[in-house]
Each structure stands twice: as C-alpha cells, then as structure tokens.
Amino acid sequence: MQIKFTIIILAVGVSFYANAVTTPQIDLETLEVPNFASQTIQEYAESQILLEFGENQWKSFDNIIRHESGWKHTAKNPNSSAIGLCQTMYSLHKKTLVDDFINNPTAQIDWCIDYAKERYGDPNSAWKFWKLNKWW
Secondary structure, three states: HHHHHHHHHHHHHHHHHHHHHOOOOOOOOOOOOOOOOOHHHHHHHHHHHHHHHOOHHHHHHHHHHHHHHOOOOOOOOOOEEEEEOOOOOHHHHHHHHHHOOHHOHHHHHHHHHHHHHHHHHEEEEEEEHHHHOOOO
C-alpha cells in the first residue's frame, strides 16, 4: 500500500511541476526583432571613415557627399559622366569600379573613401580642396 501511495504522490508532484513551469508562448506575428542589416548608407560611411581615419574626418566627408549628390547614390551629372554619391567620373574611373557600382551605394562609399585617401590623404584635406574649387 505504501508503494502505491508514493507513486501517486510522485505522479501528482511531476504533474504539478510540469504545469507550474511552462514555456512562455511567443506570438511570432507580433514579435519585433531588431534588423541589424538596416544600417543606412550614412551610418555605413561614418563607420568606415571612423575605421580608416578616426573621429575628426566624418564631417568633411559628409559635407563632400552632401554637396556632390545629396546622399543620392543614383545621382547623375547631366553635364559629365559623374555618377553616384561622390560624383565619380565614370568615363575616367570605370576600370577601377565594381560591376554593380552604379546601383551599389556601399561600393560607392568604399570607392569614395579610397579616392579621398589616395588623392588628398584624408577627407579633411579633400573638403578643403572642395571648398576652394567646388569639385574634388
């Protein structure tokens, strides 16, 4: 008799424990998950400038892009072959551009950063030149 009673208590205890410790139900339709891939092109550019040049270069790079294209990666100059965020002269640089350059703002930013570094040394120097000449 004592064995049956112990089994019943054990069974009732397991049942109680299973009902008391439940996994929370998650409504997948309303669950909000952060999208880390939704970084804007400005955020991408700023992070790359910070990595390449440090903190004090971002404003100059931002000024150049704002003046050249207004941060529109599809910008085209009607008077030349200049395209994209930093108005890359396509006719002069097409051999150095990736295949999807025209439609890829990330590739444009990478190219613009390399251009600023190779031609001017850094974005501050590039912006200084831009202010004097209204082009870079």
